[in-house]
Amino acid sequence: MSNLLNYAIPGIPFGCIYALVAVGLVLTYRSSGVFNLAFGAQAYISAAVFYDTAGTHHWPTWAAFVVAVFVVGPAVGFVFDRAIFRYLRTASATVKLVAALGLLVGLPALIQAAWFGTKAKLRPPAVGPTPEHFYRWLSYGIDSNQVAVVVATVLVVVGLGFLFRSTAFGLRMRAVVESPRLLQLNGVNAERVATSAWVLSSVLAALAGVLLAPLYARVDSTNFTVLMVAAIAAAVFGRLRSLPLTLLGGIVLGVGQEVLTKYLPLGNLLVKGFRPSVPFILLFALLLFWPGLRKPDVTDPLAGVNPPPPPLAASLRDERLERLNRVMFPTFIVVFLAASLFALPSFWLFLVTQAIVMSVIFLSYTVIVGMAGQISLCQATFAGVGAFTTAQLATNHGVPVLIAMVAGALVAALVGVVVALPALRLGGLYLALATFAFALMVDNLVFPQTWAGNGQTGVSVPRPQLGPVDFTANRAFFLLALAVFAVSAFAVIFVRRGTTGQRLAAIRGSEVAAETIGIDPKRAKIVAFALSAALAGLGGALLASLQGTVSSDSFNYFYSLFWLVLVVTTGVRTVEGAVNAGFALVFVPELLHHLPGRWANLEFVLFGFGAINYAKHPEGAVEFGKRRSIERVVNWNKRREQRRPSPPGSVPPAPDEQREEVRA
Amino acid sequence: MTLLEAVGISKRFGGVTALHDMSIDVEEGEAVGLVGPNGAGKTTFFNCLLGLLHPDAGRVTFKGVDISGQPIHKRARLGIGRTFQRVELFSGLTVAEHLLIAERARQGRGGLLSDLLGGGRPTVDERTRVAEIVDLVGLAGAADVPVEALSLGHARLVELGRALITEPDLLLLDEPSSGLDRVESLALAGVLRTTQERKGTAVLLVEHDLEMVQRVVNRLFVVDSGAVLAAGPCLEVLGDERVRRAYLGRGVA
Structure with a gap:
């Protein structure tokens, strides 16, 4: 039993980190409608700043901490919101998810390439007192870093719970997901609420990144994947709603993983693959079997005022263009084929x-x-x-x-x-x-x-x-x-x-x-x-x-x-x-x-x-570009026709031309 | 012969009893109305009939078959069509495309394989059917307009057309006149009467507008607090003292 506890206790801080990231995911999802898969990337940025300032440049820990968590973190969130997510307020959940995915894919590579380059990775400095302080209670030990993680997580969860349930700001954040436009109509600056939500959740990401850094020997991409998936599992455990359940889910996962790692036999390839896949399997199983996961059917009551999606470029017709196309397309294919077959090295x-x-x-x-x-x-x-x-x-x-x-x-x-x-x-x-x-x-x-x-x-x-x-x-x-x-x-x-x-x-x-x-x-x-x-x-x-x-x-x-x-x-x-x-x-x-x-x-x-x-x-860029260029040609043709001296009694431009332009 | 029979439908949401032992029946080709004050449970009952909600108790039979456990699309295939109180259209598609999709759904024809072999184009038959229904609901000028560009009144007509083209034996209409002006409501009532008379489609109409109800239905169920308060021929029921009290409030009655 005490053996088991000895394995379990080191799992708690990991669980807390999972929970922290998961809480951040839930918070962003509930306050912006974005399931922010780039959360891990954001954590990574702040962790990197923390390394660089405290580790490489020997700043005092508190200064590095403040800069990484309270300056860089929110700044990143602000930039994300302004540059990308504000255009997506009323977009479908799918579009938002893809945008977040883009950040997840692009950011870490960009940061690593632009910033660290070939610089050797340092062991990140600890947040708590250095040298680490060990606390002992009976036969169980826990160090100061781990205590810092646990304390921070509990504070964050309690604070957010209060913010969401008991403050006007929390209420607005919940409302802005349902319909930013309805919120505007009620006299609230929805833009500001949504941006604040992003900034707040980015502080969480930064905190998670900085706290996480000392727990792993070094932060590499594998750890981040495991972290993200574990956090997603914890968030799903909380049904993307409940903060206490999310916290519990994270901790259970952290502890479970540690214990399982200690008890699983070292053996064949399957078991070797099984150990790191525990969070993945768990997430899959949770998604399939966890009751209470319903289709998130948040529909904006004002969705009716959205303009219809633009028609496929192919549905815009212009006779001249079509005639041209009938010649150009086969020509292009023939030239492409000939070039590929006979000319290309x-x-x-x-x-x-x-x-x-x-x-x-x-x-x-x-x-x-x-x-x-x-x-x-x-x-x-x-x-x-x-x-x-x-x-x-x-x-x-x-x-x-x-x-x-x-x-x-x-x-x-x-x-x-x-x-x-x-x-x-x-x-x-x-x-x-x-x-x-x-x-x-x-x-x-x-x-x-x-x-x-x-x-x-x-x-x-x-x-x-x-x-x-x-x-x-x-x-x-x-x-x-x-x-x-x-x-x-x-x-x-x-x-x-x-x-x-x-x-x-x-x-x-x-x-x-x-x-x-x-x-x-x-x-x-x-x-x-x-x-x-x-x-x-x-x-x-x-x-x-x-x-x-x-x-x-x-x-x-x-x-x-x-x-x-x-x-x-x-x-x-x-x-x-x-x-x-x-x-x-x-x-x-x-x-x-x-x-x-x-x-x-x-x-x-x-x-x-x-x-x-x-x-x-x-x-999509291609579709957008194509539609725009076709429209340009169509409009150009029309203008040219208009410039021609019109014969007496001719009809003014057809009304459906105007409709075409409105649609565009 | 009885087309639809719902017996003892009960539904609770948490502590709220939305439906309590509701029973109604609809004969073949008959137009039946379901009226009642707001919050009486009409829409909930509709959703139970269609399988969007699962009642806690009771059973629904259609053409003598117990359909209580069947998914929505199977009930639709059996011949129940419906329209929605909050219009549900396929955003991004045109009026004609709505009808074509519904027509294909009725035939149950066309799958991946025939698509792959290039058999996905609408046939002449399908085009004629679509044109017919477009005319019937009076949207002839708007067949190729994307539904987002339509007014609410026209959107309701698209819903009606989409339901009609599947040739349902029973048409469930959930407050079709809400959001329409008087002229539009009358036109809608006209379309309903025509289809009911020509095709023998039974209609179950949930409605607030009593003028519309009287124009369309022969028989009426009055619902209050999740149970049937009165049933019978339209005028008789509307004259009933209890109904007037539930519907119009004590002061007026």
């Missing part, structure tokens, strides 16, 4: 092929996010399933590669259904989190196995052969990839135009109304998941065959996040968006690579701009 042809293959994977986002409106954070996992299935079948079981690829896509579709089936009950944010947990679980438990991804060693996939046609040569493989892409793209377009696409559009518009005309939303979403997973799996299999070998690192959870943000930024509703994302993914780093060294971080800066641009144009 092998290296660049390889890159083009890779971009096309990535476009196939990205089409899976067009289906699940663009059409079904569901956020999936495990598309890379589906791609991995496709790739590894193909590899195992082709290399170890002698199945022809092309058939193995199809099998890979089918297995991925099956996995997609298996993931979607239980998680669809929840939808929205919870579905996104469940797919996130699933991706992490597969990363740790399945992909390292020899029968799957074979860990970092990876597996090899030969190039396919079809009768006399050998796709080993890069040019032949390029054609194969292009064919697969063409088939996939047409499939996506047909499905979007067809019954399935319409059903999904209806469900996105109003799930209840769709049900009352006899549409089964569950089935429609499962179909979408299956199709999307199949496309990802197919793309993954192609990618594996293109590269020759793939390892579990090629498809880890991070890619799911990164790809999602990328595709959504370029445009998730159209095939062009997916293609642009594919080419951007391959060629932007390649081109930046040729720039002088100090531009090396440009990639991340671009990414940041992408996130901001996305906040303003959630339909």
